[in-house]
Amino acid sequence: MLFSEQNYRREEFGGSIEVICGSMFSGKTEELLRRLRRAQIAKLTVEIFKPKTDTRYDEMLIVSHDLNSIQSTPVETSSSILLLSPDTQVVGIDEAQFFDEDLPEVCNKLAQKGIRVIVAGLDMDFMGKPFGPVPALMAIAELVTKVNAVCVRCGCPAMYSFRTATSEAKILLGEKDSYEPRCRRCFHLP
Numbered sequence: 001m002l003f004s005e006q007n008y009r010r011e012e013f014g015g016s017i018e019v020i021c022g023s024m025f026s027g028k029t030e031e032l033l034r035r036l037r038r039a040q041i042a043k044l045t046v047e048i049f050k051p052k053t054d055t056r057y058d059e060m061l062i063v064s065h066d067l068n069s070i071q072s073t074p075v076e077t078s079s080s081i082l083l084l085s086p087d088t089q090v091v092g093i094d095e096a097q098f099f100d101e102d103l104p105e106v107c108n109k110l111a112q113k114g115i116r117v118i119v120a121g122l123d124m125d126f127m128g129k130p131f132g133p134v135p136a137l138m139a140i141a142e143l144v145t146k147v148n149a150v151c152v153r154c155g156c157p158a159m160y161s162f163r164t165a166t167s168e169a170k171i172l173l174g175e176k177d178s179y180e181p182r183c184r185r186c187f188h189l190p
């Protein structure tokens, strides 16, 4: 049977890592919220984390660009995620690109304990380069879902986050004020 989120069966597979990646505006957070809400409906014990540095829409909530939201625990380091309550069955993590390099090992430890770990994050930065721990997480995940936005230039599927702001810093929080999703043909380096 094909392994996908739809036919994922906890009792058969035990713990696992799912990665949702893609450009900005590609629906990563919406997809993360959908999976976490289904877990909550199934009455599983769910804990949700984001990096403390992600204060873009809210300090505590994870908020999508469509302003759907879910409560989360902001943490400074990935190792803090391991302090979760022992009855946790599902862990959600957003903005994974901002976490330290230990995040893959932290997720591995959780999955080994039988926890379903769902991680969302940018796979590439504004230079089109692999971003933080996300590529390493993709390598060790059971399931990787790469989602696309719509290119603002031509309407094709977009996998790049083009920075319209002038900053060259790797980390620059923002949304439509500073970034636009673009396809391979319309993306170029700043």
Ligand SMILES: Nc1ncnc2c1ncn2[C@@H]1O[C@H](COP(=O)(O)OP(=O)(O)O)[C@@H](O)[C@H]1O
Pocket (backbone or CB within 6 Å): 022, 023, 024, 025, 026, 027, 028, 029, 030, 031, 063, 064, 065, 066, 148, 149, 150, 151, 152, 181
């Ligand atoms: N160019 C675009 N392409 C796709 N979705 C867009 C675009 N601009 C705005 N959106 C909105 O962004 C939403 C996705 O938001 P979100 O899940 O927060 O994305 P991500 O977490 O990948 O940045 C879409 O449902 C759509 O309403």
Ligand SMILES: Cc1cn([C@H]2C[C@H](O)[C@@H](COP(=O)(O)O)O2)c(=O)[nH]c1=O
Pocket (backbone or CB within 6 Å): 023, 024, 025, 028, 029, 056, 121, 122, 124, 125, 126, 127, 161, 170, 171, 172, 173, 174, 175, 179
């Ligand atoms: C490409 C890129 C993005 N960022 C920042 C901008 C946003 O605050 C987040 C991404 O949020 P989303 O949920 O995926 O829309 O990351 C950055 O700091 N550096 C970059 O290169």
Ligand SMILES: [Zn+2]
Pocket (backbone or CB within 6 Å): 151, 152, 153, 154, 155, 156, 182, 183, 184, 185, 186, 187
């Ligand atoms: Zn395009």
